[in-house]
Structures are given as C-alpha cells and as structure tokens.
Amino acid sequence: MMNGSSSGSYGAGPAGTAFDPIAFIRRPQTVLRLLAWIFSMAVFGSIVNEGYVNMGSERLHCVFNKNEDACNYGIIIGVLAFLASLFFLALDIYFPQISSVKDRKRAVLLEMAFSGLWAFLWFVGFCFLANQWSHTSPKELPLEQASDAARAAIAFSFFSILIWAGLTVLAVQKFLLGTDMALFTAADAPKQQYPSNDDIGQTTIEKSPSLIETVETRPPGYQIPPAF
Template identity: 35%
Template sequence: MNGWQKAVTGGKGSKSKEVCLFNGDGAACRFGSTVAFFGLLGAIAFLVVEALFQNLSSIKIRRRVVMGDVGFSGVWAALFFFTFAYLSIAWGKSEYPPMGKGINSCRAAIVFSLFSIGTWGGCSWFAYQRWLEGADMTQFSSGFDQGEFGVGGPGGMDGGYGADGGANYAQYTAASDAEPNYNSNPFAAQQQQQQQEMGFQQPSY
C-alpha cells in the first residue's frame, strides 16, 4: 500500500523519514497491509484445497477443510471491518498531503477494505451452507466408490456391510443361544418323496 511519504525533520543535517499518510499513524498502514497480505495467502490456499477437495481420501479432513473455511472467512471479514473503520477514522483526521501524492492509494485502501467485508462474509456464508449440506455426510462422502463400501459410504457409514448387511448383522448379534432359530433342510421333503416313490422303507433301529 503506497500510504507512506517522506518527511524532513530538524534543521541542519536533517534526515528524512517515512510517515504514514493516515494521520501519521504508522500502525494504520502496517495493520492494513498485514491483514490484506495474509488474506491473500489464505484465499490462495483455500482455492488450492478446493481444487483438490474430491481427491481428499479422509472424510475427517474434508470436514476440517470446510470448518476452516467458515472460521477463516468469518475472522477475516471481521478484520477487514476493523481495518475499514480504523483507516476511515485516521484518514478523516489526516491533513491533505502535498500535491495530493498518495491520496488515491489511501482512498483505494479504504474502498477495498469495505468491499472485502462483503467478500469474506459471503465466503463464510457459503462455506457454512456447504457445512449444513454435508451434515448428512453426502457432501463429504461424495467421490468415493459406493459399490466398494456399500450404500452408506466408506468406513463406519453403515458398518461396511452394504445396503442390507447392517440389518442382517444386527439380527445375528441379537440371536440367543438359548433359543436358536435354525432353518429346516429345504431338501428333506424332496428326499422323502423320492424314497416313497421308489418303495424304499427306511430301516428302523
């Protein structure tokens, strides 16, 4: 941000130093530059992660990415709101710079801080909506092979037993040894009928 200008101090042997145009408050210039710089890095990082989102193999990592997007965007929306207020108040108290040097940069910093509030706030809102859509795990489990892991998805979604395997497994674990439920031999009736047709009498012992 071009919000600094050189000012000469003292008489003979005077030295020039850079002074922030926002009412001479160097913290205002440094704070605005820091928030904008880390906001840019964060935006680039989330764009890269978004491009690789479908390739993330862990559902926990996908959830953490969305949660991080919600939190980071919300925090930066608040920081840009504070930056906008800070720079606006400081600029309102500032003297007009000589020959208007740097005035456009200062005004642009204030305007873009205002726009950034809405931009980061919107990113946080859309990320939150994405989190709500993924509350039933369909958003976070998309991209996995459903045929391999069953209808519910990988891991512990439905126990890894497929569409009806979970129900069968529950019936199995609920079975009691005291009252076993055995199925009759499906070939017993057919075998008995064949023996009667052949006139074979089962020997008695």
C-alpha cells in the same frame, strides 16, 4: 461399510473425481477467492507503494494521520489475506481428492473459521483506516497521489468485508451439507440378503403342521366326513 472414505461429502463428489477446470472457475467460491486475492493485493499494494509520504520532514509518515499502526494493520491483514486466498484456492482444487470424511470436515471448519475471522478483521481495518483518514488534514498531503492510494485502500477494505463474508456463508453451507449418504456407491452400501426359493420352501415345510400333529389335535368325537 464406508471404511472412512467419502463418496460424496461437504459439497464435493467422490474422491478421485477428474478435475474440470472450466467448472471450477465458474464456481461462486472460486470467483470470490480470486476477488479476495485481488482486493487484498490492492490494499497492501496501495499502502506500501504510496501510503508513506514526506510531510514537511525527511522522515516518511503514514498517510493515515501519521499513524504507523494504521498502515501496518492494512499491510499485515492484506498480505495474510493474499496468502490465504492462494492457500484456500489450492485447497479447493485438492479437496475432491481427499478420501477421508473427517479430513474434509476439518478443511471446511478451517475455511469457515478463517473466512469469518478475516471478514471481521477487514471490518476493523476499514473502520480504522477510514477513521484515521478523516482526521488527516489535506494540507499535510503534498501529493494528490497519496490521497488516491489512501482512498483505494479504504474502498478495497470495504469490498473485502463483503467478499470474505460471502466466503464464510459458502463455507457454512458446505458444512451444513455434510455427507450425503445417498451418494455412496453401491459397492460401499450394505447388501441386503434376500431368501432363495429353497429357503422359502424349507421355511414353509417347517412351519406346516405335520399329519400326526393334525390327527392328535382333533377334538373328541370328531368324524371324518364321507367322500362323495
């Protein structure tokens, strides 16, 4: 019986497997997580630090066509992606320690749903920022530095689409992998009972016809052939 424990499921080995930091860092999923973390920081950092400029007035305006919603959108999804990358990175480290197959399945479903959603939100953010930037007049930008920040936010938003789409694909592959029953330990696998020699002999005797039954079932007129 499995007793709800996982000996190898959803892309991870048996529960309690020793953590290998080198192998963990080399995983494609870990590399994408780190890139997603860096790119999200680049997006909201560029907007917060240099995305608001003074365009002929005392009030600071969003560099994207003075549209505050564009700056707010980039900051919000960037910060949430930043936090989510750290959360899922910690979950990846803890994942092999999860002994319940159901809990592993829930974690993979959460990862798959969030990654797919954020790939879509980054796509919306890229289109939104690029559209607003195209309507921004160069004359309204007193500093070239603000232009660099705007372009950086747009570029890293586009890169984030690819990163989170890749994370979604990896999560789907992990979900489709499911639980490999061949990885369960021999102790968890049901033991097959083989008959002993005594049982085989007893079964043979029970199935063998008795002498009385043999005599009684002889056909009429049957004579025993003489012995030579």
